Every structure is written in C-alpha cells, then in structure tokens.
Amino acid sequence: MERMTTAELRVREVTLRFGGLYALDDVSFTVAPGALHALIGPNGAGKSSCFNVISGLYRASAGSVTFGEHELTAYRPNRRARLGVGRAFQNAALSPHSTVLDNVMLGRYALTRGGFLACGLRLPWTRREERRHAARAAEICDFLGIGAALHTPVGGLPYGAVKRVDIARALAVEPSLLLLDEPAAGMNAAETAELAGTIRDVRDELGISILLVEHDMGLVMDIADRVTVLDFGRVIADGTPAEVQADPEVVKAYLGTDNTESTEAG
Ligand SMILES: Nc1ncnc2c1ncn2[C@@H]1O[C@H](COP(=O)(O)OP(=O)(O)OP(=O)(O)O)[C@@H](O)[C@H]1O
Numbered sequence: 001m002e003r004m005t006t007a008e009l010r011v012r013e014v015t016l017r018f019g020g021l022y023a024l025d026d027v028s029f030t031v032a033p034g035a036l037h038a039l040i041g042p043n044g045a046g047k048s049s050c051f052n053v054i055s056g057l058y059r060a061s062a063g064s065v066t067f068g069e070h071e072l073t074a075y076r077p078n079r080r081a082r083l084g085v086g087r088a089f090q091n092a093a094l095s096p097h098s099t100v101l102d103n104v105m106l107g108r109y110a111l112t113r114g115g116f117l118a119c120g121l122r123l124p125w126t127r128r129e130e131r132r133h134a135a136r137a138a139e140i141c142d143f144l145g146i147g148a149a150l151h152t153p154v155g156g157l158p159y160g161a162v163k164r165v166d167i168a169r170a171l172a173v174e175p176s177l178l179l180l181d182e183p184a185a186g187m188n189a190a191e192t193a194e195l196a197g198t199i200r201d202v203r204d205e206l207g208i209s210i211l212l213v214e215h216d217m218g219l220v221m222d223i224a225d226r227v228t229v230l231d232f233g234r235v236i237a238d239g240t241p242a243e244v245q246a247d248p249e250v251v252k253a254y255l256g257t258d259n260t261e262s263t264e265a266g
Helices: 047-055 077-083 100-111 116-121 127-143 159-171 189-206 217-223 241-246 248-255
Strands: 009-018 021-031 036-040 062-067 085-088 177-181 209-213 226-231 234-239
Touching (some): 021 047, 036 217, 085 159, 127 189, 159 177, 234 248
Parallel strands (some): 036 226
Antiparallel strands (some): 009 062, 226 234
16 A cells, blocks of 8 residues: 655643633644654543644643644644544444445545535535546455455444454545544454454554554554553543553552453553
8 A cells, every 4th residue: 555654743841621621731742753652641631632632622621732734723624634634433433334345435426526515415426536446445344354344334244344444445535644543442353363463564664653542452452562541531641552551540540449450451
C-alpha cells in the first residue's frame, strides 16, 4: 500500500467544561509523526472527550489542537478529515444490509466532492472514477484481511470483521492520522491479538500516526510506543508503556477505581 506523509498532532492546554464539570482540564500532549500513541485512563477520565475535541465533535472551552500547521479547533469535522485526520467509531455506524465494499466506499465518497451530499445524490461520479475508488477500497480491505468478504453484507460478518470494516472505512479517507476509539471493545482475546497485529501493520506499512483510545491494557502495552494517561480530566503521566506502568500516580488512579480496568492494568 502507498505510504503517506504525516504531521505532528499537538494538543495544548485543552479544557472542556460541561457546566461546572471539567471533562478535560489543561490537557497537553503530542502525537509524533508515525507514532502509535495510546490515550488511557479509568472510566470517566476524559478519553472520549479528548477524542471528540480532536475529531471536531466537541468544541474545546479553551486551548488548541494543531495538526502540522493547521489549527484544527477552527475546522469542522469534514474539513479535519480532508486534512488527514480520520476516525473510526466505537459503535460503528455501518449499514448492516450493505456490503463491505459499499460501506468502505462511503469513506471514499467522504474524501471527494463534498462528502455525504454527493454520496446521497450520487451525481458527480463517473463510472471510471467509481471504479478507481472501488479498486482502492478493495485494496484497503485486502490489507485489513477482509478482502474475501468484499461482497458480503456487513450484518452477516463476525464481530471482529465488522470492526475491521470500520477501520477500513476510516482508512478509505486516506488519513495521515488515524483516531481509533476502543477498537478492541467487545472482542475476545484471539480477536484482540489479531487486531493488535493489524493496527501495528497499518502504522508500519502506511507510515501514518495512530491515536488509540483503549481500555484493553494488554493491547495498549503491547503495541503503543507512547502512552498518555488521563485521570479526572488531567494528564497524570506521559511516557513509554514501561514508564507509565511503573508510575505510582497511574497505579493509584487504576487501583482507586472499582471498574474492571484495575484488574486489566496488572
Ligand atoms: N456530553 C456530555 N455532557 C455532560 N458531561 C459529559 C459529556 N460527555 C462526557 N461528560 C463527562 O465528562 C467526563 C469525562 O467523560 P469521558 O466520556 O470523556 O471519559 P472516558 O475516559 O472516555 O470514559 P469511559 O472510559 O467510561 O468511556 C465524565 O465525567 C462524563 O460524565
């Protein structure tokens, strides 16, 4: 697959308030070009909020998010996608009756000609253009190991494959930074291990950066080169997996919660 060039993502002093609640409080971290960077933390720590600020679903109350020379906070989600910031969703909004190819093609439509409007009307595409995009979508599916299911409705696929379709659709936008929101949620151990290999391949072969929000501590520690840890909306640690695992603040944050992560962290 063709390699891309990517840029540094800089999150600087981002604060996000919901009324009196600080979902994010002065959060800063940097995703280096080509890094596989994980954002972790106990339930309610602010991971999704941070993800949503970066992808443009939420507007930060203060602070800045830049990707290369672009100040992302000024742009709407579609514009961010065209700048190369692509995201896969935790609860994939895939169409179960459509084939894998059609679902992934939605990502291509978003890439060209004004996105969903053009997609809905299907006006501006010529046959040749459509074939070119379909070939690229098929290539992406092959790369993700779902090439054999190209013409299968998504609703008939096993769960692990559905998550790959979601990632394929995000990659179809040709992002240079891929945002993955809990890709291993609901997966069994075997599926998670396979997914870890796929995520690593995506980074290695495409040369893009990946920001991963994930509960599965094993997966994070296995594949991330850098980890930022949030707790109560603040960054409490930032470093290599080994560094953050040994950090007393991180240990305290996880042991202090009664969610399942405390056992996964050990
Ligand atoms: N739309 C919203 N309105 C009000 N409060 C919100 C909203 N979204 C998130 N919050 C609050 O912000 C805080 C951070 O939530 P967030 O979902 O970002 O955490 P998280 O780390 O992703 O948690 P989880 O691991 O449970 O998904 C929580 O206290 C949450 O209740």
